[in-house]
């Protein structure tokens with residue numbers, strides 16, 4: 001249905017209007033400032049009728065100048081909000097105000113920001129800036145601002161594609177697995193109806209080499225038959241292959257949350273270097289990542305969005321990583337509803353609230369099963385924390401150093417919250433991209449657990465900006481730490497010891513039995529991390545150098561961002577509506593199959609763990 005036409009017909013009296021699609025939004029541009037300021041009721045009436053989002057903006061060339069607007073904004077927004085930057089996107093009649101304290105710039109019930117809109121006619125957006133600014137986040141921001149003309153055209157074409165086609169009846173819906181079938185890594189699925197082809201995630205495998213590293217695309221696969229990519233979260237086993245799709249000609253949208261967009265780009269940039277080191281060439285370049293950023297349509301949790309003519313998407317909190325989302329697909333106008341969990345944590349963590357379960361409908365569920373095996377029992381969070389602190393104290397007492405290989409995103413921040421809580425009295429060094437990831441966590445506190453959010457926003461106590469943590473910013477600073485023999489804690493990337501600054505620390509400190517190496521995250525088969533964890537005493541690094549492993553090797557479970565078996569079963573048990581079909585992916589073959597069998601028995605539903613290249617029908 002043409003909603004632009006429908007909105008036009010509802011507003012016959014409004015002159016000089018331009019109405020366009022912007023993704024799944026309908027945007028009205030007008031010169032009529034009275035209408036702009038007093039349109040709320042009329043627009044609400046139309047929204048109720050057509051059930052689509054509508055935004056009203058002033059024609060860009062009739063807006064006050066940037067200088068005038070800046071002056072006005074500085075008059076209206078209280079100084080204590082600390083304005084850093086005011087930037088304009090005339091194509092969207094939008095002004096972004098970067099501040100340290102957003103709640104002051106927004107005001108009670110949004111009154112301050114409403115005044116900005118009323119007095120400048122620009123659409124104001126208030127953004128939080130992290131205290132130590134991340135160059136990475138700044139670069140993404142720049143890319144978005146510089147490409148606003150492109151983005152406007154792109155969003156318009158996406159909207160037209162969704163709404164101007166004549167959809168066929170949704171007679172079938174099926175999902176095929178291109179990766180993550182009975183394995184952890186390279187998550188990639190295609191959800192298909194007579195009208196749509198939606199890709200769910202497109203990742204790479206950390207441990208695998210050669211073609212097993214990437215999702216399986218058949219010979220006749222046409223990348224431009226894909227209408228949209230839905231990205232659950234930033235981890236590379238879900239996002240790592242997406243820039244390559246842009247390289248080979250994909251030009252459609254990626255839907256994800258804002259933090260996922262920024263974190264995914266951060267991890268992808270890192271993976272370019274990793275691939276270059278490992279194989280001498282990278283699959284894609286930073287310009288392909290930029291293409292992805294420009295084509296990303298960020299969504300908030302709970303926002304209902306048409307992503308094709310017969311598929312609607314709603315993201316919900318997955319509790320796994322900053323911005324991680326479960327995807328609820330409403331297919332064929334409610335004919336069926338499919339929930340894809342991505343990676344989930346269904347229990348309390350220091351960083352996130354447990355995954356959402358109150359889906360209004362959920363006929364089918366695609367569930368991750370990383371720790372779905374019958375032997376996967378994680379200890380209580382409090383016990384894990386105490387174990388971690390115990391290991392640290394023991395090591396420090398004997399004059400050793402504690403090395404914690406960690407993903408830049410997720411585990412590192414969880415550890416920082418714990419270390420901040422327990423107030424440890426030794427230097428804690430943080431090395432790798434953790435600094436940038438911290439900054440992104442500080443920018444989006446609303447995606448954190450409620451308590452942590454309140455602590456950061458209301459009390460201004462931000463563990464990611466705490467002085468307790470010393471950021472290692474250069475090779476020279478790293479040299480100093482390597483030459484120092486005093487006890488300390490080092491959190492460094494990469495989490496599975498397949499590169500990153502942790503390798504330097506391992507080389508230097510790995511031979512001394514006084515030191516401890518603590519694993520806190522999943523170690524994929526084939527990675528150096530998994531070998532050391534399994535007890536190998538002499539390991540070969542990527543550069544060919546052999547290192548003797550004499551330090552104490554420990555593993556602390558329970559800090560993982562994944563649910564263990566009991567939590568996964570609890571998650572199903574707490575769903576508002578019991579699915580009729582449950583598919584288990586993202587788990588080693590035995591664990592995924594074992595979990596699927598148990599789910600079938602316990603809940604009496606059709607449950608199965610599909611293999612790669614299998615397709616399963618929902619309708």
Ligand SMILES: [Zn+2]
Pocket residue numbers: 233235320321343
């Ligand atoms: Zn993940």
Ligand SMILES: [Zn+2]
Pocket residue numbers: 185187235237238343586
């Ligand atoms: Zn994953």
